[in-house]
Amino acid sequence: MQILPHSESAINESDVLDVLVQPPCKKNPGHPRFIPVKQFKEEDIPIEARCNNIWQIIKDQGLRTVKLTVYYTTDRPANFDVGLPAASRRGRSGTGWVDLFDNSIKGRTGFKTGKTFMISTAAHVIFDNRECGETKVEFFFDDDYNCKEVIEARGHNIVLLDTSLDVCRFLCHTSDTVSGNKIRERLREIPRYYPPVPPIENIAWCISHPHGMAQRLTFGRITDIKEEEATWSWAVLKLLVYQCATQGSIAEKKIFYVFFRDTVNGINLYLADDLGEKSKKQHKEQLLGHLVDKGLIVKPTREEAIYIRGLYNELTANLSDMRDKAFYSKFKHSVELISNAKEKEEKHKLYKHIVLTEAMKVRVSPKFLERFNEIEKELWVKRHNLLFGGHYQNLDLSLTKSSTYSLDSCPGSSGARVTAYVMTNEGLRRHIGHHSRGLKENQGIVCGGGGSILVPTTPIPAELKNKYNITSGTAI
Ligand SMILES: [Zn+2]
Numbered sequence: 001m002q003i004l005p006h007s008e009s010a011i012n013e014s015d016v017l018d019v020l021v022q023p024p025c026k027k028n029p030g031h032p033r034f035i036p037v038k039q040f041k042e043e044d045i046p047i048e049a050r051c052n053n054i055w056q057i058i059k060d061q062g063l064r065t066v067k068l069t070v071y072y073t074t075d076r077p078a079n080f081d082v083g084l085p086a087a088s089r090r091g092r093s094g095t096g097w098v099d100l101f102d103n104s105i106k107g108r109t110g111f112k113t114g115k116t117f118m119i120s121t122a123a124h125v126i127f128d129n130r131e132c133g134e135t136k137v138e139f140f141f142d143d144d145y146n147c148k149e150v151i152e153a154r155g156h157n158i159v160l161l162d163t164s165l166d167v168c169r170f171l172c173h174t175s176d177t178v179s180g181n182k183i184r185e186r187l188r189e190i191p192r193y194y195p196p197v198p199p200i201e202n203i204a205w206c207i208s209h210p211h212g213m214a215q216r217l218t219f220g221r222i223t224d225i226k227e228e229e230a231t232w233s234w235a236v237l238k239l240l241v242y243q244c245a246t247q248g249s250i251a252e253k254k255i256f257y258v259f260f261r262d263t264v265n266g267i268n269l270y271l272a273d274d275l276g277e278k279s280k281k282q283h284k285e286q287l288l289g290h291l292v293d294k295g296l297i298v299k300p301t302r303e304e305a306i307y308i309r310g311l312y313n314e315l316t317a318n319l320s321d322m323r324d325k326a327f328y329s330k331f332k333h334s335v336e337l338i339s340n341a342k343e344k345e346e347k348h349k350l351y352k353h354i355v356l357t358e359a360m361k362v363r364v365s366p367k368f369l370e371r372f373n374e375i376e377k378e379l380w381v382k383r384h385n386l387l388f389g390g391h392y393q394n395l396d397l398s399l400t401k402s403s404t405y406s407l408d409s410c411p412g413s414s415g416a417r418v419t420a421y422v423m424t425n426e427g428l429r430r431h432i433g434h435h436s437r438g439l440k441e442n443q444g445i446v447c448g449g450g451g452s453i454l455v456p457t458t459p460i461p462a463e464l465k466n467k468y469n470i471t472s473g474t475a476i
Pocket of ligand 1: 024
């Protein structure tokens, strides 16, 4: 009777390696649906999206994917906890992707000719400059058994950190220009544009370094995309437009000018700290000038500007009064017990509520909100182009607030790029985001969410419109 396996099936050398590179995993034991990128073939693509173009796009995404190992964890707020104590030096894995546009980093603090690259990841992977400086970046790690092609770099400084979207962009340096040139040479293989992909109902994919393994590809689908809602500041503007209309006949675009000049002046936070005051001022002028060039706002005369400003001040003073009254009536018995921070938070909530309620009561010209959103979008696109080079020129973007998708991911996948094509009422849309956190794991759906998500599109060809009965819309 034979109990032991045949000796022929005993563990061979590569099985031993498999055990080493495939760590035990509770979330996706054995990682059966994680395709090693090195071996990825066109047949691996789900049938509904299978084509050479998609294969090429995915392959190229692999070239841009980098492994991150962070050897320091800073003292973080609770919602950014990664399960390690503050000042821990235990290495954690994450994933990022490299920016292809050199012009976005030239001249920045931390830029070194020939050695610098910009990486995008999630803010919960790299939370501050200290963590960034303790990060190892590995390019082209697509083979667990052969690291010859891998090129290392080291994190240097953060360029943009947005905790609300869970996004971090940072610069890293290779040890010398020879390695830097090798990276650039390989990245040059990636085309800037791809031929249009066929209409696909819904496909999402992600290339990441689960558990720090070599690149793995997983496929899934988008389950929900939330369009960016207008911030409540549109309600303030609506009230201002209404007030101006009741008192005179000033063109809406001139009121918009005064309002958005303030908005532009207030976006210090978004402009990276390393730009310097002069350059920040230029950025702001360019932003406002862009809106004028697009015909979305019109510069008022000096007298008109003073008049609009006066009404604006009056309006905000009234709104603040209403807020203060509401605050004292709500907390009249306990006002001394409230901390300054709590008072600020409560007042902010009340202000928002009052503004929204008041704005609901008034009527302005139709499609006001659409015009407001258009300006917000233009500001976003222009700001992004100024900060990071001309990625988004001539593209119609839809900003989205968050997305969810069902896609296998593991620890170490955080920060990876999630690309998707999804057919919407407006046609085929491309979605790009950062893998953030798993959201509904206990329901058996591995959902990622958040990230800086855009949906760039170009006009849909007429023949596709007819074939798929899409009346209006866009496609890649
Ligand atoms: Zn796993």
